[in-house]
Amino acid sequence: MSLVELAQALWLLVAALGLALSVSYAGLPVLGQGAFVALGGVGTALLGPGGAGLPLGLAVLVSVAGAAAAGNLVARGSSRLEGAYLALATWALAWLVHRVLTAFPSVFGGEQGLVRPSPARIVSPTLGLELTLGAGLHVVVAGATCLTVMLCLSRLDAGPAGRDLAALREGPALATSLGVPVAARRRTVLTVTAALGALSGAGTAVLLGLVAPADVSPLLSLQLFVAVLVGGTARWWGPVLGVALLSSLPSLADALATGAGLAPERVRGALTAALLLAAVTLRGPVGRRLARPAGTFTRAAHDPAVPDSPPDGQPVLLHAHGVGVSYGAVRALTDSEIVLRAGEVHALVGPNGSGKSTLLKVLAGDLRPEAGQVEVHGAPHGGGTRQRVLAGVARTPQRTVVLPRSTPEQQTAIGVPRQRGTVVRHLLATPSSRDATSRRRRLVQAALRHAGVAHVAHQDPRSLTVGEQRLLQVARVVATGAQVLLLDEPAAGMTAAERTRLAQVLRALARNGSAVLLVEHDMRLVSTVADRVTVLDQGRVIAGGTAEQVRADPAVRRAYLGSPR
Amino acid sequence: MDPGVLLQAALSGLANGAVVGLVALGFTLVAGTVRVLHLAHGDVVVAAVLTGVLGVLGTTPVAVALAPGAAVAFVVLVLAAGALLAAGVSLLAVRPHLPDPATGRAGDALGWVAGGVAAGLLLREGLALVLPQQGYAIPDPLRLDALTSSGVLSLPGGQVLPARVPAVLLLALLAGVLTERLLVRSRFGKALRAVADDPDAAALCGVPAKRVVLQAFLVAGLLAGLAGLLDAPGRTSLSVDAGVVLGLAGIAAALLGGLGSPRGALLGGLAVGLVQSLVVTALDARFTDVVPLALLVVLLAVRPEGLRRRTTVLA
Numbered sequence: 001m002s003l004v005e006l007a008q009a010l011w012l013l014v015a016a017l018g019l020a021l022s023v024s025y026a027g028l029p030v031l032g033q034g035a036f037v038a039l040g041g042v043g044t045a046l047l048g049p050g051g052a053g054l055p056l057g058l059a060v061l062v063s064v065a066g067a068a069a070a071g072n073l074v075a076r077g078s079s080r081l082e083g084a085y086l087a088l089a090t091w092a093l094a095w096l097v098h099r100v101l102t103a104f105p106s107v108f109g110g111e112q113g114l115v116r117p118s119p120a121r122i123v124s125p126t127l128g129l130e131l132t133l134g135a136g137l138h139v140v141v142a143g144a145t146c147l148t149v150m151l152c153l154s155r156l157d158a159g160p161a162g163r164d165l166a167a168l169r170e171g172p173a174l175a176t177s178l179g180v181p182v183a184a185r186r187r188t189v190l191t192v193t194a195a196l197g198a199l200s201g202a203g204t205a206v207l208l209g210l211v212a213p214a215d216v217s218p219l220l221s222l223q224l225f226v227a228v229l230v231g232g233t234a235r236w237w238g239p240v241l242g243v244a245l246l247s248s249l250p251s252l253a254d255a256l257a258t259g260a261g262l263a264p265e266r267v268r269g270a271l272t273a274a275l276l277l278a279a280v281t282l283r284g285p286v287g288r289r290l291a292r293p294a295g296t297f298t299r300a301a302h303d304p305a306v307p308d309s310p311p312d313g314q315p316v317l318l319h320a321h322g323v324g325v326s327y328g329a330v331r332a333l334t335d336s337e338i339v340l341r342a343g344e345v346h347a348l349v350g351p352n353g354s355g356k357s358t359l360l361k362v363l364a365g366d367l368r369p370e371a372g373q374v375e376v377h378g379a380p381h382g383g384g385t386r387q388r389v390l391a392g393v394a395r396t397p398q399r400t401v402v403l404p405r406s407t408p409e410q411q412t413a414i415g416v417p418r419q420r421g422t423v424v425r426h427l428l429a430t431p432s433s434r435d436a437t438s439r440r441r442r443l444v445q446a447a448l449r450h451a452g453v454a455h456v457a458h459q460d461p462r463s464l465t466v467g468e469q470r471l472l473q474v475a476r477v478v479a480t481g482a483q484v485l486l487l488d489e490p491a492a493g494m495t496a497a498e499r500t501r502l503a504q505v506l507r508a509l510a511r512n513g514s515a516v517l518l519v520e521h522d523m524r525l526v527s528t529v530a531d532r533v534t535v536l537d538q539g540r541v542i543a544g545g546t547a548e549q550v551r552a553d554p555a556v557r558r559a560y561l562g563s564p565r
Numbered sequence: 566m567d568p569g570v571l572l573q574a575a576l577s578g579l580a581n582g583a584v585v586g587l588v589a590l591g592f593t594l595v596a597g598t599v600r601v602l603h604l605a606h607g608d609v610v611v612a613a614v615l616t617g618v619l620g621v622l623g624t625t626p627v628a629v630a631l632a633p634g635a636a637v638a639f640v641v642l643v644l645a646a647g648a649l650l651a652a653g654v655s656l657l658a659v660r661p662h663l664p665d666p667a668t669g670r671a672g673d674a675l676g677w678v679a680g681g682v683a684a685g686l687l688l689r690e691g692l693a694l695v696l697p698q699q700g701y702a703i704p705d706p707l708r709l710d711a712l713t714s715s716g717v718l719s720l721p722g723g724q725v726l727p728a729r730v731p732a733v734l735l736l737a738l739l740a741g742v743l744t745e746r747l748l749v750r751s752r753f754g755k756a757l758r759a760v761a762d763d764p765d766a767a768a769l770c771g772v773p774a775k776r777v778v779l780q781a782f783l784v785a786g787l788l789a790g791l792a793g794l795l796d797a798p799g800r801t802s803l804s805v806d807a808g809v810v811l812g813l814a815g816i817a818a819a820l821l822g823g824l825g826s827p828r829g830a831l832l833g834g835l836a837v838g839l840v841q842s843l844v845v846t847a848l849d850a851r852f853t854d855v856v857p858l859a860l861l862v863v864l865l866a867v868r869p870e871g872l873r874r875r876t877t878v879l880a
Contacts, residue, residue, distance in 0.1 A: 029675045031682060077866025084602050087678040089865040091604065092813055096858040099810070103851040218809075222686060225679065263697050269690035276683035280676055281661065 003135035004207065009247045010142035011203040016227045016239035016246075017149045018196025023228045024238060025157065026189045027169030029083050032074075032090030033197045034221030035097040039067040040198025041205035041216060042101065042108060048206075050116040057124075060202040064195050071194025075187040094218040101213040113212030116205070138207045145203075149196065150237075152427060159426040160418055160440065163406070165189075167414045170403040177364070177397060178415035179389030179480050214265075223249070223272050229279040245275075314341040317377060317515045318363065318393060318484045324371030325358050325539075332358040333369070333539045340484055340515040345506050347518045347526040347547075350536035351559060356519045357398065357488065359536065363517070364388055364395040364486050376484075390417070395486035396473040402461055408472050409457040412444045415480035444479055450512070451475035452505045467498030474505065478514075485509065486517045491525055503529040527551070535559070569722025574846035575839065580730045580799075582838020583737035585857075587792040588815030589822070589830035590741055591651075591785030594748070597825035598757045598781040599663065599764075601677055605654045605685035607812015609786055611805065612688040613647035614703060614793035615696060622704075624695055629704060636706035640794060647790025648783045650688065655782035658684040660775075666765050685809065693805045700802030706794070709733065733795045738831070740791055744784070745827040757781060761825070814841075814857035820864050823871035833871070 015037050022028040043063025047054045054062070074093060078086045101108045108114060122131045131137060156162055167175035168185055176182050205211045227242025250264075253271055257264040318340040325333040333355045340346055350356050361367035363374060365381075365388030373380050376391045383391070394415070403411050418436070425433035448454040451474040456464055464472065470490050477485050487506075491499050499522070506516050506529050520526050526533060527547040535543040535550055537559035543550050550556055588610060595603045618626050620642045621635050631639060662676030709729035710716040717725040748754040756777045759767035764774045796811070797803045818837045822829020841856040864871075 023675075027675070029678050031678070073866065078869075084674045084678050085865060085869060087674075087682075088602055088604070088816065089862065091682065092816075092858055092861045092865065095809060095813060096855065096862055099854040099858060103855055219686075222682060229679065262694050266690050266693040266697070269686060270694065273683050273687035273690055276679060277658065277687065280658075280679040280683060283676065 003139060005247070007135045007138035007142055007207050008204060009243060010139060010146055011200045011207065012224075012246065013146050013239060013243045014142060014149065014203065015197045015200035016224050016243050017146060017153065018193045018200070019224050020228045020239045021153065021196075022189050022193040023225065025153070025162075025165045025169065026186065027083070028186060028189065029087035030090045030190065030193060031087050031225055032092075032094035032097075032218075032221050033193065033224045034216050034218055035090070035094045036067045036071060036194040036197030037201035037204075037220060038097050038101065038211070038213075038216035039070060039194075040064055040201030041211040042114065042201075043067070043198070044202040044205050045114040045116045045211050046107075048116065049119055051114075056119065056122065056206065060199070060206075063202055064198040067198030067201075068191045068195040071197075072187055072191045074194075075183075075190035091218070091221070094221040098213055098217050101216070108213070109211075111213065113210055113215070114205075115210050117209040118206045133206070135207065138203065142203055145199070150240075155427060156423070159423070159437075160413070160416075161423045161426070163410055163413045166403060166406045166410065170405060171401045174397060174401040174403070174476075175414060176385050177366075177389070177395055178476055179386055179394065179417065180414060181386055219269055219272060222276060226272060226276045226279055229276070229283060249275075314343055316340070317342050318517075319375040319378075320359070320363055320372065321375075322372030323359065323362055323369045323374075325355075325362065325367065325369050331539055333362070335372070336536070336539070336541050338363070338517075338534055338541070340517055342483065342513050342515055343510050344531040345510045345516045345518060345529050347520055347530035347533045348536065349520060349523070349526060349533060349550075353538075354536040354559075355539040356536055358539075360395060360486055360488055360517070360519055363484075364393065366395075389415075389480055389482060392482045393484040393486065394477045394480045394482035396477050396488055396490060398488040398492075400466070400469045400473060402469060404462055406461065407458050408453060408461055408464070408475070409444060409448065411461065411472065412447050412457075412475045412479045413440060415476050416440050416443050417481055443481070447475045447479035450478050450505065450509060452501055465498070466493040467495060467501070470494060470498075471502065471505065474509075478509070483513065484515045484517070486519075488519050489521065490518065491520060491522055499525055523547075523551075567722050567724075569720045569724035570846065572720050573724045573726050574842045576726055576734070577730050578839040578842025579835055580734040580737070580838070581796075581842065582818075582835040583734050583741065583831075584792050584796045584834070585811070585814050585818050585837050586741050586831040586834020587737055587788045587795075588811060589818035589834045590744060590827055591788040591792075592812075592815050593819040593822070593825055593827060593830040594757070594781050594785050594788075596819065598761050599659075599778045600761075601659055601663070602681070602816070603651075603654070603659075603782075603785065604678065604681035604812070605658070605688065606651075606785065606789060607808040607810070607815060608685035608688040609647055609650045609654065609808070610789040610793045610796070610811055611803065611808030612650055612692055613643050613786070613790040614797045614803065615692050615701070615805065616646035616650075617643035618701065618703065619695065626701055626704075630708070631704050631706050636708075639704070639706040643794050644787055644790040647788075647793065648786035651782045651786025651789060652779060654681065654684045655779055659782075660778075663778075664764075666768070685812075689805050689808065696805065700800075700804040700807075702801065703797040703803050705729070705798030707732075707736075707798075709798070727799070729799055733799065737792070737795055740788070741831045741834075744788065745831065748827050753780065810854045810857065813861050817857050817861035817864055820861070820869060821871050826871075829871060 015033055019030060019033045022030045040063045043066055044059045045051055047062055048056050048059030074089055078089045118133055122133050164180050164185055167180055168182060172182050223246055227246050228239055230242040230245060249268060249271060253268040254264045257267040316339055321337040323333050323336045336359055348356050362369045365383055365385045375381065376393060381391055422436060448457050451471045453468055453471045453475055456468055474487060474490060491502055494502060503525060509516050518530065530547055533547050533550045534541055535556050542555045542559060543553040588606065592603055592606050595601055617639045621639045658680030659677045662673040662680060664670060664672035709732040710727065712728040712732055716728055718728055720726055756772050759772050760774050760777045768774045814837055818833035819830045821836060822833030837857055837860060844856050845852050
């Protein structure tokens, strides 16, 4: 392998590593990395020496920034959509960029591309620098970039960003309910991916002195995607393996083509397609075999006990009143009211279809009511799920969400609130980041203990019983630091012993000053654990009080047993 | 702009758009039934036509007028190839990644996205290995140009329009509307909607969900073959790679009309074709591929739910 080929492979690796961040780490199917590579290469060629005449460094910087902005825009546009639409959007972008490059030969040089022999030397008077711009320098720069990116990726994965990425990849809906700003994280990830793609394109353009549409075609996008898939999920060395495979593809294709008398480019394409199909088909089985949640947290040496503090005067934490919601012509909630106080377990009961889940959604900020208001700590709160979590109101999903690749401890860490810049500080390993890490660890430990699942903190999440998974959900919500905990049927599927355990957990949470709202069918559990009960029927609150009072209420009997005929 | 030029642009745009509408109809049928974006759909269109070429004319085709027997064989071959290729894509690249209630397997969007793209690439590159030229002129088995003796129609202002343009427009619209009615009225349409609403519940009611999904792909493939038959002979030459842009234009049309709505797909196709033709006439032929691609990118970013306020599934 010549030095030029090595430099080219290393630049390709930069693009692949950038793509790995999106695909392997964040689970975003990006099929248009070739478009960002093209933006970097073409931008540098058009702006730099021989084009608009900017200094080389500045031209590269501007093109990379432009591509990053494009990546951000794509993520912004598709943030409301499922993953598959992001794949479609990036795939369409790959073809759009390619067709624009070939359609306007006067600007982009047509099929031959832009030929811009790079300067032989880089001279920077300001830095007092003079370097020979040869393949050797490219190997050094590209290699250093690759190493840096790989180090960052593996360090990120072990830190707080890794939790977020795992949540983004395995359960975006859950991540939202725990207050992770999913859309913003996606934008960041895609911006970085695009920037690294553009850097790769710029580097290759300077190295070869040429950007041709055929070299940055949608085929490149797919090849990079294959390179990333081959390495499997969330492993920094995956792309290295993939790019090594990719670099050997042309010679293999050429050998096959001359042997069979076929067009080499087409053989290359067919091989890519076969590789992609193989990688996709084998991904499931191989991934399942390799999937072992990697425990990166070490056990804390000592767990400082969280004091049991009695509720002071039982302040109202959450108050919803006049709430009205309808789905089309169906009125799901009419003029409903509920008050949650610190230190109480409050049960919300009612027959199927009575509006329990809808009310819970309104309280959690998942659904904006048509009428009425939700007050948090006495002030009206109109925000969505994430704002609600930040204000201290969080919910569990009704169905258990299992993140198969993260230990219970890592899953609990997802919701732990963090300050701005935590990821950067963690990357630089500043002293404050070490403090923050140990503080997070304490919070996670405390949450796991509170929910009574500390003993399974490091187990494979798929080995947990249904009850333990339900309790883990409670732990995840507790870790967000929310004082108002909205639990949607936490006892579903639990054994009698687990229900007793759950009752103890709920009482303990209330003792610590939380307000716990429990949506539940099991009246036995409700009467043992709830301080107050609110009964919904056909979208209206028909009764409220202690379990005893509610059970004696004739309206409640009618709702559950039907009116006497 | 000269009214003759405008009329010419509008009519050829609408004819192209009606073909795009057929592609979009197939795409929306699959997306509405099984919530899968059929990313190899455009490649199936071109692959079906080229399979017909290979079968009837061989690897060194010349665009000669086909004898009646050969013409019939060509039509049958293209339609069959479209249906079979689509079914192949469905079985090979999509089904392994769909949720399966029988085994409790969860769906894997990354799987069918990559599978679909890979299948499309495999079709393109595989055909290019046996048909290595840049492009091929495709004979017209329906001889739509022979509708007038000169092969053209005169428009006001001295403009001419190939006679096949209004014929393609009418045939494509007819096929599209018939299929749309079939989907709304027939038992097959009802089964599709049942599977679309809830595959598990449909299966419990005795609807063979897996077979219905395969049938959706088959019908989409038939429509793809038909679109290819109407579209390819009108091009100066058909390149192996032309399918991708045609497929993405179809996706843009389907999104524009609201994904899952057959009528929306047909109307969306007409709109995409019209806009493309008007832009190209006003600016430059180099925008031919750029317009639908840019439209799709912008649509996905701004209004992926389409122009209709509410989308109905397959009705």
